[in-house]
Amino acid sequence: MRLKLVPQSTSFDFFSRWKLWLGISALMMVVGMASFAYQGLNFGIDFRGGTTVRTESAQPVDVAAYRAAMAPLGLGDISITEVFDPTFEDDENVAMIRIQAQEGAESVTAQVVNDVQTALQALDPEIKFPSVESVGPKVSGELVQTAVLAVALAIGAVLVYIWLRFEWQFALGAVAALVHDVVLTIGIFSELQIKFDLAIIAALLTIVGYSLNDTVVVFDRVRENLRKYKKKDLKEVLNVSINETLSRTVMTSVTTLLALISLYVLGGDVIRGFVFAMIWGVIVGTYSSVFVASAILLYLGVKRDWSKPSNTAGSQYADIDA
């Protein structure tokens, strides 16, 4: 008895309402961008400078008391969040304290960290500081630049590669799907105000990679079927291709999600944001390879030279594969 998530052969019509789906995707992107423009991302210290202190104590975390203890230090904006995690022991009470970059200080001030630790130790002598991280504003500015550059470069490189291997319409479709995935990921991070740090950039780029992976598999089949069914119109070819690869798409997404979800639940709070981004990316990436990438391909149309009598049938694709 085999486990079959998708029946042997399917014939769903993915493109009966393709314009609607494109519209929904566009709308979601607009919502994502609006959220980003309206409330912005909850940048971690990697991107805006400052200090984070992780505290751990047998005593329960009292956010108000922590805040009161640090108030006399005059450190400006301080955010304190208690961290809950299923992997923690009963007497493990963890909080993250974030202190904004201090006015006029280009580098990191050891004094601030010292003061904070002394103040908290006065409150709770048993408190420990498992990690203290500080990033100066100079570096954080550069990190933002590099991050944006890395994402742009990755998308550009992929555009060129797909253009070389397929056709420009395919490349545009794939890149539209990528942009869609990246925008939606940034959108959800801004909507839910999840901390956005350097590791999330790594996750974003993985999403770029994963989404492509999916899109390329579908496109590969489209390329093959375009050669096989020369008479069918593009919409039908796309539908057949997606149905044929559907079983694989679901299998791969499910296995990857299985791995990611176990990491999300059991991997500890340090990488939870990172894993969340990837889970989201896998879902959005699978969706976009059908409803964005392929739909754009349908919209742009593919040059099918063999329909003209003057050309030798299939010569163009034979060239590409050579």
Next chain:
Amino acid sequence: MLQIDTWKRVLIWLVCVTGLLMALPNAFYTRVEQSNDAIAEIELKGETPERLVLAENWPGWMPSSLVNLGLDLRGGAHLLAEVKVRDVYASRMEAMWPEIRDVLRPERATIGTVRLQQSPADEIRVRISQPEGMSRAIEVVRELARPIQSLTGAGSTDIEVSGQGDVLTVRLSEAEKLASDDRTVRQALEIIRRRIDEVGTREPTIQRQGADRILIQVPGIGSASELKEIIGTTAQLTFNPVVSRGTDANAIAGVGNEIIPSIGEDSVYYTIESAPVVTGEELVDAQPSFDQNGRPAVSFRFNTSGARKFGDYTRDNIGSPFAIVLDDEVISAPVIQSHIPGGSGIITGSFTVEESTNLAVLLRAGALPAGLEFLEERTIGPELGQDSIDAGKIATVVAFVAVLVFMALSYGLFGIFANIALIINVGLIFGLLSTIGATLTLPGIAGIVLTVGMAVDANVLIFERIREELKTAKGPARAIELGYEKALSAILDANITTFITAVILFAMGSGPVRGFAITLGLGILTSVFTAIFVTRLMIVIWFERRRPKMIEV
């Protein structure tokens, strides 16, 4: 039909076995680590019975390289420092003043008297009393210029001399500044390395980043501030003539002098000549010791040129105070009692034993050529690292089992083949990571988990394709062959695009991002290898033995 040459079979198994062997030490991490440490200690400090026992814990003929654990997994401190390269310009110009004065003096007839003017730190301005002699003054000062010894600066000299009215200006040329910046950062890097080595922590990472930054990562150290104490002090030791001693920090110092505080005495300030007589660069040794009253002190010895300068100065200035200055603070300013020709001496001050030991270490390692500014610092406690490892381990095992079960349920026997390949795949990743000495970080573990998910993809593509080919009823052997053939282009395209992003991540990223990129990139390589070669080999071997008339995938 389904055939693989014998040499290819041997090669594939050989790669797998080698990879797994290289990965094996990681399964016994603590044991191998202790053994490696003991072997290193035996080489350095000689054999002791305990070390021998530890060393023999892991057989010497087995591979023993381990995956390095990143700071987030092991705990330790991370610092990103910027070298203040401009500091050096000022001391360079200060050191030039005596030379300029000495060449201008004999020309007194044409240029009149010379006087040092206030100026920005990176240039020297000299006023001459007879402006008509300016061209002659420029000429003689230019003779002090030296050609630059660097590739980019070839053909230019280190200083630019210009005159306007009665003021002669000497400044460092742009080419010299560039060359000097590079030298400064390299020196700083070397000195930081020496200081950290003196303290003796294990496997520190000390790297240059960009033009003027240095990245320092030391596993196992308690906190970033502890690390900063070791490397953050410039330890610039100089011996300067004392002009006067007072209690006003804002007194007028006079051109070429400066006012600096005293370490031992509160609100006492010394006015000293900025140009030092001798500097710590000319020290050959420094040791913690005690003075005649039994208080902690540091004894030092100069090299020949330092000893000569020190000797000459003490001979000519008996009776005047001589300041020992460390990082712009006067340690002490004893009065020269007699000519000291031997070039060795002792620094006394109110040290504790620990301070004198530290100071000796710093002086021995050499002074940092310029100050450091810390742009980023991170401390990760060892418990947090251990927690992360534990959580990562559990998550990886669960992810692994979930994927294995799911594959076996979906594809039956073929799924089990894929599972064996998947296990080999993870083994290969660890083998590669240990061989190239890469560092495993928390995002790196996530990268491996993701690879586990994605490695399955290649197999899924192939198996789905075989299913499709079976429908057209060409017989099992043909179906398997066609399945591999036709799935190949999708597998390659999909993995190459992901690989491109991994490469970009590696090139652009730092720290955690890089760790992730390495495992992702290696994971793609090994998963393509295992999917295309290893599972195929297993299927072929199975097929040859059974010769099934029908297969179900």
